Amino acid sequence: MARSGELVVGRLEEPLPSLSSRWLKGLWWFIRRKPLGAFGLFVLVATIVIAVLSPWLTTFPYTQQHLSDSLQDPNGTYWFGTDKQGRDIFSRIVIGSQVTVLVGMGTVTLAAILSTIVGGVSGYFGGKVDIITQRVVDIWVALPPIFLLITFVSVLGSGGDGFLGLGRGPDFGLNPFKGDWIWYTFFRSTVVIFSLGIIFAGYGSRIIRGAVLSVKENMYVDAARAMGAGDVRIMFRYILPNILPVVIILATVNLGAAVLAEATISFLGFGIQAPFPTWGQILGTDGRTYAQDSASHLMWFPGAAIFISVYGFNMLGDALRDVLDPRLRGAR
Numbered sequence: 648m649a650r651s652g653e654l655v656v657g658r659l660e661e662p663l664p665s666l667s668s669r670w671l672k673g674l675w676w677f678i679r680r681k682p683l684g685a686f687g688l689f690v691l692v693a694t695i696v697i698a699v700l701s702p703w704l705t706t707f708p709y710t711q712q713h714l715s716d717s718l719q720d721p722n723g724t725y726w727f728g729t730d731k732q733g734r735d736i737f738s739r740i741v742i743g744s745q746v747t748v749l750v751g752m753g754t755v756t757l758a759a760i761l762s763t764i765v766g767g768v769s770g771y772f773g774g775k776v777d778i779i780t781q782r783v784v785d786i787w788v789a790l791p792p793i794f795l796l797i798t799f800v801s802v803l804g805s806g807g808d809g810f811l812g813l814g815r816g817p818d819f820g821l822n823p824f825k826g827d828w829i830w831y832t833f834f835r836s837t838v839v840i841f842s843l844g845i846i847f848a849g850y851g852s853r854i855i856r857g858a859v860l861s862v863k864e865n866m867y868v869d870a871a872r873a874m875g876a877g878d879v880r881i882m883f884r885y886i887l888p889n890i891l892p893v894v895i896i897l898a899t900v901n902l903g904a905a906v907l908a909e910a911t912i913s914f915l916g917f918g919i920q921a922p923f924p925t926w927g928q929i930l931g932t933d934g935r936t937y938a939q940d941s942a943s944h945l946m947w948f949p950g951a952a953i954f955i956s957v958y959g960f961n962m963l964g965d966a967l968r969d970v971l972d973p974r975l976r977g978a979r
Contacts, residue, residue, distance in 0.1 A: 677970070684966020690959025691902075697741060698748040702827045705738035709827075710922050718942045728944040730933045736944065739924040740952055745832040746925045747906050747956055750839050754905035755898040757844030758851055763887075763894055765848065766855025771863055771882055781856075787849040796908065799842035800917050812837035823923075835919050839912070843905050851897045858890040865889075892971040899964035903957040910953050926952050 678685040697704060706726065707713075713733035721728045727736035769780040803814040807823035810816035812834035823835045862868070868885050876884070912918040913927030921928065929949040933942075 677966070681966035681969065683962040684969075687959040687961070687963025687966065690956060691963060694744055694956055695748050698744040698829055701741045701745055701829070704741050705735075707735040707738045709734065709738045709742045709924055711735070718945075720942075721944055727948045728942070730929075730942075730945060736929070736948055739929055740926065740949060742827065743924045743926045743929065743949075744952075745829045746836055746839075746909065746919055746923075747952075749829065749833055749836040750843065750909040751902050751906045751960070753833075753836065753840035754843040754847060755901045757840060758847035758901060759894050759898045761844060761848035762851030762855050762897065763890075766852035766857075767859050767882060767886065767890070769852070770856035770859030771878070771886060777856075781853075784849050784852055788853075792846050792908075793911070795846055796842050796912055797915070797917050799845075800838055800912060803838045803841075807834040807837075813841065814838060832923070835923060839909055839918060843908055847901050847905065851901070854893060854897060855890060858893045859886055862886055862889045896964065896968045896971055899960070899967045902964060903960035906960060907953070907957050 677688075711734065713729065713735075715733065716725065716729050717731050717733040719725050719729040719733075725735050725737065727740065729735060730739075765780060765784070769777045769784075803809075807820075808814055808818060810819045812820055812823070820834045821831050823831045825831065863886060868881060871881050871885055909918060909925070910927030910930070913925040914931035916928075916931065918927060919925050921932075926949045930946060930953070933945045935946070
């Protein structure tokens with residue numbers, strides 16, 4: 648207790664750091680502790696930026712043909728060389744990044760939503776709901792994914808026609824043939840996004856179900872139920888926030904797989920159709936045909952683009968799994 652006449656100096660409270668400074672500090676920690684994950688984050692951001700700005704970054708229109716310059720090696724005019732029709736490979740790869748971004752981000756978003764709904768409902772309610780739901784999931788995941796994907800794309804088409812580009816119903820949405828920007832390309836990609844999202848959701852729902860089964864046994868869920876909270880409130884207020892790290896991990900891990908799956912069906916000729924280029928399409932139609940004619944650049948450049956993006960996305964997913972999964976913190 649201070650005496651009369653003495654000056655009492657209180658301890659000044661330090662102000663809380665701003666949200667931006669906390670984000671920057673967390674990003675710097677992530678870069679130092681997870682350099683491969685930081686590389687994956689850089690690849691993801693760079694791919695998104697290139698895809699959004701791609702019409703400005705191309706050196707030639709991606710459909711423009713220079714027949715006198717067919718199968719040119721990389722040079723000062725054509726940085727990545729040309730194909731059989733004399734089209735600039737660099738411009739086609741830059742434009743093709745739109746499909747990579749849209750299919751990757753769209754697939755993991757749709758798969759995350761569907762797997763959270765299916766796995767959450769199945770794990771939370773249990774009983775007959777769980778049994779019926781899991782038997783349907785068992786049948787779904789038992790089907791070969793590549794055949795399901797080819798079936799969806801073959802039936803629905805991939806030209807951007809129909810309702811939101813799904814090939815059926817009223818012709819609704821932007822015409823993908825009237826622009827080269829990424830929002831036009833979305834309507835070319837909806838069939839692939841829908842198909843991959845449905846396929847990935849089946850596998851992800853099992854993991855989400857396991858997380859929900861673990862979370863719903865906690866005391867705070869029983870306390871909320873005892874206080875009269877309904878099922879919807881419990882699921883959104885107590886279950887969903889606690890399984891969100893699992894959902895994020897699944898999304899980042901599936902990102903590379905979605906890009907690789909799209910490249911696979913494009914390589915086989917079932918993906919987004921010409922004249923719009925995709926990396927798998929360039930590798931499949933020209934790379935394997937003319938690679939023996941001293942035109943190996945048709946194989947190396949799209950192959951390198953697929954490899955770098957898939958590798959980077961996988962490293963990002965692996966790093967986020969280490970950071971967000973409490974069982975793995977400090978293990979590496």
